[in-house]
Amino acid sequence: MINEEAVYYSRILTETTLSFHIIYATLGVGVPLMIMIAHWVGIKKNDEHYILLARRWTRGFIITVAVGVVTGTAIGLQLSLLWPNFMELAGNVIALPLFMETFAFFFEAIFLGIYLYTWDRFENQRKHLLLLIPVAIGASFSAVFITIVNAFMNAPQGFDLINGELANVNPIMAMFNPAMPTKVSHVVGTAFMTSAFVLASIAAFRLLRGSNHIYHKKALLLTMKIGLIFSLTSLIVGDLSGKYLAEYQPEKLAAAEWHFETSESAELILLGFMNEDEEIKYAIKIPYALSILAHGSPTAEVIGLDQFAEEDIPPLYIHYLFNIMVVIGMMMIGVSLLFLIGKAKGWSIVESKPYRWLIVLGGPLAIIAIEAGWWLAEVGRQPWILRGIMRTAEGATTSNHVDLMLFLFCGLYLILGVGSVVVLVRMFRMNPVERELMDRKGEVHR
Numbered sequence: 001m002i003n004e005e006a007v008y009y010s011r012i013l014t015e016t017t018l019s020f021h022i023i024y025a026t027l028g029v030g031v032p033l034m035i036m037i038a039h040w041v042g043i044k045k046n047d048e049h050y051i052l053l054a055r056r057w058t059r060g061f062i063i064t065v066a067v068g069v070v071t072g073t074a075i076g077l078q079l080s081l082l083w084p085n086f087m088e089l090a091g092n093v094i095a096l097p098l099f100m101e102t103f104a105f106f107f108e109a110i111f112l113g114i115y116l117y118t119w120d121r122f123e124n125q126r127k128h129l130l131l132l133i134p135v136a137i138g139a140s141f142s143a144v145f146i147t148i149v150n151a152f153m154n155a156p157q158g159f160d161l162i163n164g165e166l167a168n169v170n171p172i173m174a175m176f177n178p179a180m181p182t183k184v185s186h187v188v189g190t191a192f193m194t195s196a197f198v199l200a201s202i203a204a205f206r207l208l209r210g211s212n213h214i215y216h217k218k219a220l221l222l223t224m225k226i227g228l229i230f231s232l233t234s235l236i237v238g239d240l241s242g243k244y245l246a247e248y249q250p251e252k253l254a255a256a257e258w259h260f261e262t263s264e265s266a267e268l269i270l271l272g273f274m275n276e277d278e279e280i281k282y283a284i285k286i287p288y289a290l291s292i293l294a295h296g297s298p299t300a301e302v303i304g305l306d307q308f309a310e311e312d313i314p315p316l317y318i319h320y321l322f323n324i325m326v327v328i329g330m331m332m333i334g335v336s337l338l339f340l341i342g343k344a345k346g347w348s349i350v351e352s353k354p355y356r357w358l359i360v361l362g363g364p365l366a367i368i369a370i371e372a373g374w375w376l377a378e379v380g381r382q383p384w385i386l387r388g389i390m391r392t393a394e395g396a397t398t399s400n401h402v403d404l405m406l407f408l409f410c411g412l413y414l415i416l417g418v419g420s421v422v423v424l425v426r427m428f429r430m431n432p433v434e435r436e437l438m439d440r441k442g443e444v445h446r
Helices: 004-045 048-082 084-116 125-130 132-154 171-175 180-208 214-248 250-256 289-295 318-345 353-379 402-429 433-445
Strands: 160-162 165-167 268-274 280-286 384-386
Touching: 004 048, 004 125, 004 132, 004 180, 004 214, 004 353, 004 402, 048 084, 048 214, 048 402, 084 132, 084 165, 084 171, 084 384, 125 132, 132 171, 132 180, 132 384, 180 214, 180 318, 180 353, 214 250, 214 289, 214 318, 214 353, 250 318, 268 289, 268 318, 318 353
Parallel strands: none
Antiparallel strands: 160 165, 268 280
8 A cells, every 4th residue: 555645755855865965975985085185195295285185174074974974874764764665675685785885884984083093193104194095995885885776776686576575686686787887986986076176165265265375275276186087087977877878777868858759860958948838948959969878879769758658757857957967067077177277377267266266166066966966866767766666656654754754854954964064164264274284383393
């Protein structure tokens, strides 16, 4: 029996939790690599600014990890409470990466604590840097394992259903499903990209607020370089993701691109909006581009929504989510590329206030792109929670109290969100870079 109200509130609560958690999870995956790179550059160049950069980023990272643990625990709890039918089926097949994700997190947390509390305990900073390697590996593999679970939901395999009963369960085959390579690489790559642009945004903001310290300039240059590298890799993986969708989830690709009729030499529709009569207005149509995205050939046939039953078609508003993700991604490639070229050529524009404000804007925009990407991934799978096997409504709880859970968890996220921002702002405002550099110089002279 399906409780439509419970299904509705379960979806809202899960979407809210994931939307909040993904911010901290993304930073939790990407920032350790930023810390490791800054520390390595500081050792290589014998530059105290980069060493301090790693040190200060680590302090802020601890706060995001703490909040991420709470929201991650909430997700695990909600999977069992809100989606019991799904967990009864999938939990017996895909539990292995869920366990491995927990192991990866503890692996990261142990070495992070050692790294944090052993500053200045090593005469050789290279040995201290070695502690960051398991931190970065653990953070990345946490994302890998949890994304494998999400990939399984899009391309379930590794088991048979015989008379409604599970049989021939193969957890390894379930993990290495067709969606796994592009899903994992896209999530990890965009986490690195977003973390770099968020840190660049902070550095640019400090420069705009009058702190013209070389520390912030070095932080900005380093993070913009990293941001450009991973935004380009995300672009490449995004192309591969389109080809995966064309092969395994054509209904999702067709809905995201508003491709209604199966055709060859399909055009790609960017931007625009759809009215009540399903007429597309003010869109940019790029000839042959959808065929190239889907199959690598300008004349290839692309399956349209006309090949699917109406009840199996994802919501068409995912087109807007796709546009948000793509437009922001292309914008950040342009901003970072122009910045690096401008720095190399000595162009004054990249030092101007308007351009620095554009970089500041890039941090929040990168977060919005991550949110749009996750909504596209999750809403685009609808109406399935386990594609082709279990519909979302079939996997949900029948409890009548999910609405109360929604209000309680929203209150928790409000406290965590505001609290983490207040703590981070106070932490760095009360301990500015200039003062910390002076203190460290004093320690060296003593």
